[in-house]
Amino acid sequence: AQSVAQPEDQVNVAEGNPLTVKCTYSVSGNPYLFWYVQYPNRGLQFLLKYITGDNLVKGSYGFEAEFNKSQTSFHLKKPSALVSDSALYFCAVRDNGGYQKVTFGTGTKLQVIP
Amino acid sequence: ETGVTQSPTHLIKTRGQQVTLRCSSQSGHNTVSWYQQALGQGPQFIFQYYREEENGRGNFPPRFSGLQFPNYSSELNVNALELDDSALYLCASSFDRGGSPLHFGNGTRLTVT
DSSP, X not given: OOEEXXXXXXXXXXXXXXXXXXXXXXXSSSEEEEEEEEOTTSOEEEEEEEOSSOSEEEOGGGOEEEEETTTTEEEEEESSOOGGGOEEEXXXXXXXXXXXXXXXXXXXXXXXXX | OOOOEEEOSEEEEOTTOOEEEEEEOOTTOOEEEEEXXXXXXXXXXXXXXXXXXXXXXXXXXXXXXXXXXXXSOEEEEEOSOOGGGOEEEEEEEEOSSTTOOOEEOOOEEEEEO
């Protein structure tokens, strides 16, 4: 069975500071990893993904994520946070075989303080 | 490019009733998945349809069922509604290729009283 853990319910960061939202995963086989963002009363929006290749992947709105196989982690990062980044962030995983069941974490609320 | 659209946006039903939620996939996508998102939780996988057939299911009882139509639109049907079915129901479409991200609609907020 595949699973995702987001250990922080909420992350607070000052505007302009770097941010990190943590994610660890468990999956049999090689993982496909994703980050999504959700604004209030909206669906999830895709930010970035790791399939294979470079461990550092870049995505939308200046976000990036680092894949670490030995630590089974896929932390989301941004060098300089904006107030508009405040939202709910979900890490997700699926294995690279079979159908596309994607398992999501419980989410981390990011609050960027002006 | 037309995104994923869901209808209705909000719905209130009584326990024991039946409900049908609808989804129109993003143009060109051939796979549709449905997720249930309870308040304060991450989305939970209900099932996935590919070429009009269910090809994967999460831990949801048979009273949750679905359809995918030739134009890749989809329905989620829930029978014998329970209070715990109150949630945001999300439809997501994608390509069937590995690693293809999900494209979500804005969801249907179902309240069961």
